[in-house]
Amino acid sequence: xxxxxxxxxxxxxxxxxxxxxxxxxxxxxGQVLGVLGPNGAGKTTAxxxxxxxxxxxxxSAHVGGHDVVRQARQVRKVIGLTGQxxxxxxxxxxxxxxxxIGRLLGLSREEARxxxxxxxxxxxxxxxxxxxxxxxxxxxxxxxxxxxxxxxRPQVLFLDEPTTGLDPAARDGLWEVIRGLxxxxxxxxxxxxxxxxxxxxxxxxxxxxxxxVIAEGxxxxxxxxxxxxxxxxxxxxxxxRETVATIIxxxxxCPATVEDRRVTVPVVEPGVLRAVVLRLDLADVAVAELxxxxxxxxxxxxxxxxxxxxxxxxxx
Amino acid sequence: xxxVPVAGARETLTLTRRSLLHLKTNPEEIIELVVQxxxxxxxxxxxxxxxxxxxxxxxxxxxxPGMLVQxxxxxxxxxxxxxxxxxxxxxxxxxxxxxxxxxxxxTGAILGEMVRYLLSIVVLLIVGALLGFRIQTGAVETxxxxxxxxxxxxxxxxxxxxxxxxxxxxxxxxxxxxxIILPLAFTGNLFVPTDxxxxxxxxxxxxxxxxxxxxxxxGLLLGGEVARPLMWSAVWIAALTAVFAxxxxxxxxxxxx
Numbered sequence: 001x002x003x004x005x006x007x008x009x010x011x012x013x014x015x016x017x018x019x020x021x022x023x024x025x026x027x028x029x030g031q032v033l034g035v036l037g038p039n040g041a042g043k044t045t046a047x048x049x050x051x052x053x054x055x056x057x058x059x060s061a062h063v064g065g066h067d068v069v070r071q072a073r074q075v076r077k078v079i080g081l082t083g084q085x086x087x088x089x090x091x092x093x094x095x096x097x098x099x100x101i102g103r104l105l106g107l108s109r110e111e112a113r114x115x116x117x118x119x120x121x122x123x124x125x126x127x128x129x130x131x132x133x134x135x136x137x138x139x140x141x142x143x144x145x146x147x148x149x150x151x152x153r154p155q156v157l158f159l160d161e162p163t164t165g166l167d168p169a170a171r172d173g174l175w176e177v178i179r180g181l182x183x184x185x186x187x188x189x190x191x192x193x194x195x196x197x198x199x200x201x202x203x204x205x206x207x208x209x210x211x212x213v214i215a216e217g218x219x220x221x222x223x224x225x226x227x228x229x230x231x232x233x234x235x236x237x238x239x240x241r242e243t244v245a246t247i248i249x250x251x252x253x254c255p256a257t258v259e260d261r262r263v264t265v266p267v268v269e270p271g272v273l274r275a276v277v278l279r280l281d282l283a284d285v286a287v288a289e290l291x292x293x294x295x296x297x298x299x300x301x302x303x304x305x306x307x308x309x310x311x312x313x314x315x316x
Numbered sequence: 317x318x319x320v321p322v323a324g325a326r327e328t329l330t331l332t333r334r335s336l337l338h339l340k341t342n343p344e345e346i347i348e349l350v351v352q353x354x355x356x357x358x359x360x361x362x363x364x365x366x367x368x369x370x371x372x373x374x375x376x377x378x379x380x381p382g383m384l385v386q387x388x389x390x391x392x393x394x395x396x397x398x399x400x401x402x403x404x405x406x407x408x409x410x411x412x413x414x415x416x417x418x419x420x421x422x423t424g425a426i427l428g429e430m431v432r433y434l435l436s437i438v439v440l441l442i443v444g445a446l447l448g449f450r451i452q453t454g455a456v457e458t459x460x461x462x463x464x465x466x467x468x469x470x471x472x473x474x475x476x477x478x479x480x481x482x483x484x485x486x487x488x489x490x491x492x493x494x495x496i497i498l499p500l501a502f503t504g505n506l507f508v509p510t511d512x513x514x515x516x517x518x519x520x521x522x523x524x525x526x527x528x529x530x531x532x533x534x535g536l537l538l539g540g541e542v543a544r545p546l547m548w549s550a551v552w553i554a555a556l557t558a559v560f561a562x563x564x565x566x567x568x569x570x571x572x573x
């Protein structure tokens with residue numbers, strides 16, 4: 001088996017909306033595949049198809065070597081699903097939630113208990129084990145949800161926007177957990193609207209927009225793909241921002257972006273740095289920080305789609 | 317594969333257990349299943365009993381079989397809300413991502429409800445006995461009465477399931493159900509003898525399925541005619557199941573498509 005996940009030309013239409021419009025991608029065993037895109041890009045539909053919850057209208061997909069339509073039961077034996085569309089029973093306790101899943105997976109009563117206890121401990125939920133899951137905080141619930149999807153020790157794990165709506169501390173905690181799973185060799189498909197999250201966790205990223213894959217590659221490749229670098233300047237005095245913008249726009253021959261104290265402009269030719277330093281000095285602008293770096297995924301996304309990921313997510 | 321039906325049965329029992337775990341952590345359910353029927357027995361017996369039958373003791377003897385039907389009927393409302401909530405919250409997506417028999421979540425939920433109906437019935441029989449209700453027949457008839465009630469609850473729960481799988485908001489399922497069930501329960505002879513009502517209403521009361529089931533209860537618990545009301549109860553139970561079960565199963569299929 002070469003691929004843990006293989007999607008070929010997947011299409012799915014809801015009414016007049018093309019949720020998936022001919023999507024293909026693969027993930028190798030042990031890889032973390034990041035599916036990045038704004039709300040409504042088709043990420044969740046792709047996960048639902050791969051997790052056997054939704055039938056594709058066209059194309060095919062294999063998970064763990066099994067066809068998601070014709071061999072759904074075999075697929076279900078090797079996957080775990082967490083995220084927007086898989087949830088826990090809020091009325092029963094965290095422990096009972098895990099116990100029920102364990103029993104459904106065919107574990108004996110004893111094994112199911114042991115596995116539930118083990119996972120609750122792993123996720124730091126032991127103290128809350130006997131409380132109704134509805135009383136958990138958002139972060140705790142996501143952890144319980146994730147624990148539930150791990151009971152069967154899945155080869156392939158689907159995480160559909162696992163950190164959406166979590167505060168930064170809870171998000172960091174969940175990232176740690178995901179890194180741990182990856183270290184154990186689980187193949188992970190992670191969907192996210194957050195470029196930082198894909199950058200932090202994924203080995204390989206496919207970028208979705210309007211039901212299509214518009215780019216793919218490693219985070220590094222994607223950043224390189226759009227070419228060139230970004231020049232970033234932080235003037236000491238905030239009032240100098242406009243002067244800085246004018247100067248670097250002129251040198252880079254491209255309009256600069258001003259964001260808080262930071263002024264950025266994409267550059268193709270690294271030689272501009274000398275000219276920039278010289279001109280800023282002549283203009284008597286004191287600079288706190290000046291850097292030439294690869295673009296962030298956010299900038300990559302903007303270049304690829306013509307709109308910002310976060311802005312698109314907010315407006316829909 | 318011969319192991320599939322066995323595994324399906326085991327999965328169903330696990331999901332029945334999950335349904336019953338709700339009783340452990342959700343006190344509201346105990347109120348619905350136990351406290352509410354007791355309150356109704358007390359209210360009707362002591363407030364209306366004397367007015368209807370002259371003496372509350374006579375009324376209790378007349379009305380408790382009807383109250384058993386009413387308690388079962390009201391308990392069937394829960395299933396729709398429970399199924400609707402599971403779909404809305406994504407709990408069913410979780411189940412469907414597991415290698416289990418497709419209908420085990422539905423069969424497990426229904427079995428869980430049947431246990432609840434039984435709990436409600438037993439509590440009412442005990443409270444009735446404490447207040448002075450006396451079964452005039454034997455153990456066989458009593459068990460038969462409980463079985464008929466459970467069958468009636470089973471038939472009605474398919475209607476509840478259909479409602480819960482159809483309405484948009486899970487919570488409104490119980491409101492809709494209440495609008496159907498309340499008039500149904502009160503336009504039968506559960507609490508009041510039929511001959512006190514106007515003629516046009518008596519026509520409906522006599523065809524209302526809850527009347528047939530209540531008459532069956534009176535026949536089996538107090539003695540009297542059993543064959544005819546039992547036959548009509550069986551016809552109603554079969555008809556309700558034949559109509560609602562396929563519709564509910566179809567909705568379940570569509571929603572878990």
